[in-house]
Amino acid sequence: MTVTERQQRAYVDAQAADARVNVELETDEGMTLNIGPQHPATHGTLRVVAKLDGEQVVWADVVAGYMHRGYEKLAEVRTFPQVTTLVNRIDWLGSFANEVPFILAAEQLMEIEAPARARHIRTILFEMARVANITLFLGDLGAQLGAVTPVFYAFRDREHVLDQIEAVTGGRFHPNFDRIGGLKDDLPKGWIADTKAVMERIRSFCDQVEELLFGNEIFEARTRGVGVVPAEVALSYGLTGASIRGSGVDWDLRRDGGVIGLAHGDVDWKVWTHPDGDCFARCWVRLQETREATKIVDQLCDGLPGGPIMAKVPRIIKVPEGEAYVETENPLGAMGYYVVSRGDLGPFRVKIRSASFSNVSILPWLLRGVYVPDIITILASLYFILGDIDR
Amino acid sequence: MSDTTTGDVATEAQEEAPEVDEVRQGWLGTLTEALGDAVVGSHVAPGRGLWVRVSRDSWFDAAEAAKDLLGCTLFDFLSAIDWMPSPWGRYEDSSVDVGIKPFDPSASFATGVAGGDTRFQVFCHLANVRGRDGQRADVIFKADLPDDDLRVRSLVPLFGGANWHERECWEMFGITFDGHPGLRHLYLPGEFEGYPLRKDFPLLARLVKPWPGIVDVEPMPGEPAAAEDAEGGANGDGEQS
Numbered sequence: 001m002t003v004t005e006r007q008q009r010a011y012v013d014a015q016a017a018d019a020r021v022n023v024e025l026e027t028d029e030g031m032t033l034n035i036g037p038q039h040p041a042t043h044g045t046l047r048v049v050a051k052l053d054g055e056q057v058v059w060a061d062v063v064a065g066y067m068h069r070g071y072e073k074l075a076e077v078r079t080f081p082q083v084t085t086l087v088n089r090i091d092w093l094g095s096f097a098n099e100v101p102f103i104l105a106a107e108q109l110m111e112i113e114a115p116a117r118a119r120h121i122r123t124i125l126f127e128m129a130r131v132a133n134i135t136l137f138l139g140d141l142g143a144q145l146g147a148v149t150p151v152f153y154a155f156r157d158r159e160h161v162l163d164q165i166e167a168v169t170g171g172r173f174h175p176n177f178d179r180i181g182g183l184k185d186d187l188p189k190g191w192i193a194d195t196k197a198v199m200e201r202i203r204s205f206c207d208q209v210e211e212l213l214f215g216n217e218i219f220e221a222r223t224r225g226v227g228v229v230p231a232e233v234a235l236s237y238g239l240t241g242a243s244i245r246g247s248g249v250d251w252d253l254r255r256d257g258g259v260i261g262l263a264h265g266d267v268d269w270k271v272w273t274h275p276d277g278d279c280f281a282r283c284w285v286r287l288q289e290t291r292e293a294t295k296i297v298d299q300l301c302d303g304l305p306g307g308p309i310m311a312k313v314p315r316i317i318k319v320p321e322g323e324a325y326v327e328t329e330n331p332l333g334a335m336g337y338y339v340v341s342r343g344d345l346g347p348f349r350v351k352i353r354s355a356s357f358s359n360v361s362i363l364p365w366l367l368r369g370v371y372v373p374d375i376i377t378i379l380a381s382l383y384f385i386l387g388d389i390d391r
Numbered sequence: 392m393s394d395t396t397t398g399d400v401a402t403e404a405q406e407e408a409p410e411v412d413e414v415r416q417g418w419l420g421t422l423t424e425a426l427g428d429a430v431v432g433s434h435v436a437p438g439r440g441l442w443v444r445v446s447r448d449s450w451f452d453a454a455e456a457a458k459d460l461l462g463c464t465l466f467d468f469l470s471a472i473d474w475m476p477s478p479w480g481r482y483e484d485s486s487v488d489v490g491i492k493p494f495d496p497s498a499s500f501a502t503g504v505a506g507g508d509t510r511f512q513v514f515c516h517l518a519n520v521r522g523r524d525g526q527r528a529d530v531i532f533k534a535d536l537p538d539d540d541l542r543v544r545s546l547v548p549l550f551g552g553a554n555w556h557e558r559e560c561w562e563m564f565g566i567t568f569d570g571h572p573g574l575r576h577l578y579l580p581g582e583f584e585g586y587p588l589r590k591d592f593p594l595l596a597r598l599v600k601p602w603p604g605i606v607d608v609e610p611m612p613g614e615p616a617a618a619e620d621a622e623g624g625a626n627g628d629g630e631q632s
């Protein structure tokens with residue numbers, strides 16, 4: 001093992017430099033306000049540097065990288081089945097959804113298709129990840145804006161969803177359950193009835209939040225007309241998910257993406273959009289999406305086909321040479337994996353396209369000219385998970 | 392994966408995909424017409440994707456053509472690939488490097504779909520969002536970058552979102568984007584040396600500590616050490632815990 005001295009020194013230097021801050025703050029007139037890295041609105045460790053003129057932001061920048069874990073590099077030294085363990089940790093509130101596009105990309109390269117039952121259960125878990133994720137968003141949204149109650153409701157009801165996910169996969173947060181060619185296991189006994197009860201519960205939680213928050217005068221005053229993103233700007237920044245549907249773009253990869261391996265086409269549901277493009281619109285679209293997700297789960301539970309849950313796959317998985325890009329509509333937006341395989345046990349290169357990265361990259365544009373309290377509203381309404389930015 | 396592969400679900404049950412994907416050929420035709428000689432390679436995977444390799448000088452024009460002619464206004468992502476096989480192997484089977492294919496610095500690199508002549512390629516994915524009614528279009532562009540001049544024109548004037556992607560690409564691969572408003576570090580600390588996603592940048596954490604996955608295959612007591620089954624060792628971790 002020969003590591004050049006220079007590289008070793010670079011590594012040590014980098015470790016030392018980690019402790020230091022990596023942005024130079026210009027200092028002229030005006031005040032520089034640091035939000036984060038340890039701020040509850042940042043869902044992890046994101047730092048927002050805002051230069052203020054009075055109460056107005058004249059310039060803002062985002063400092064990411066406090067949690068960069070280098071998954072693209074790590075994936076290159078893992079085998080294909082091992083990568084799901086890594087990517088689970090990207091968006092940790094909707095972990096199962098992270099695994100799906102990677103597995104689908106590998107399946108595409110291997111030209112394997114999961115059996116119908118696996119596709120259905122996969123979609124159920126995919127949507128439950130969305131419910132768990134956005135439920136927390138809806139509760140947290142209140143907390144960001146000063147309403148304490150919704151966050152307790154959210155944690156209370158999300159726990160039931162996590163229990164159901166745990167009952168199938170064994171993990172509340174990191175299921176690592178999706179496999180190339182199907183799923184690891186079938187559903188446990190009695191799970192479907194329990195799940196439908198939980199979905200009912202989530203729907204009533206949505207009603208509660210709607211009454212508590214969305215009809216609330218203060219909430220409306222703080223979100224309506226704040227942080228408006230026009231559709232064309234949203235597109236050029238690559239915003240996806242509810243952030244783009246809140247700008248009136250009718251685009252959902254579950255419906256439009258032509259994704260093979262999920263069962264969204266078999267059920268009846270609706271893509272919600274809102275024309276306003278402000279914080280309220282984004283939050284409102286997410287609320288409706290949670291309801292739709294519970295409906296998708298219900299319908300899929302009713303129409304669950306029988307049969308095996310694994311296709312025939314070799315015991316040692318070698319993925320044939322090729323390149324594939326698969327993108328799915330994850331809780332936070334479009335998430336895709338560009339997988340390059342050289343016919344090895346592991347991928348040659350994995351490019352992870354995560355939703356929050358693009359969604360947050362609009363912040364320097366969006367924060368210009370807003371008032372200080374609105375920064376938090378905008379951060380909350382864009383809804384990002386730090387692991388999904390930093391990967 | 393040791394999962395029981397139950398049933399005889401035919402993996403090749405789906406009918407043969409049509410060999411010609413007329414929709415994607417149409418997009419390719421549109422782009423070729425607009426860009427002319429700048430299109431140096433292309434690949435259509437029927438029903439899955441369109442890859443267009445353009446010359447480096449027309450990287451920007453290609454993106455502009457896709458935006459104007461195909462309506463690809465959604466900037467999805469931009470990144471790069473280093474096609475050199477890793478000189479460090481893949482680490483996982485042993486505490487020392489056992490690459491699947493031993494590294495040969497003089498060998499030419501195999502490159503992926505749509506071809507390639509250089510070690511580094513940038514690629515980006517653009518899509519349109521016409522949704523249910525309109526015709527969806529999406530295209531992956533690639534461009535070769537010569538080793539001695541790793542630079543390409545920035546897409547920021549076209550897509551604001553390219554800003555962060557190009558910053559990431561710059562710090563991870565050392566590719567310069569001409570016309571970018573500020574190539575600063577995004578993830579890494581300012582003093583960082585080297586380009587981590589290049590294949591010749593070692594994953595030092597793995598070099599100083601062998602992959603813990605191989606501990607799983609140590610022999611039972613009283614049993615002679617089994618022959619190193621590289622693939623079995625590599626496969627061990629995906630299942631347990």
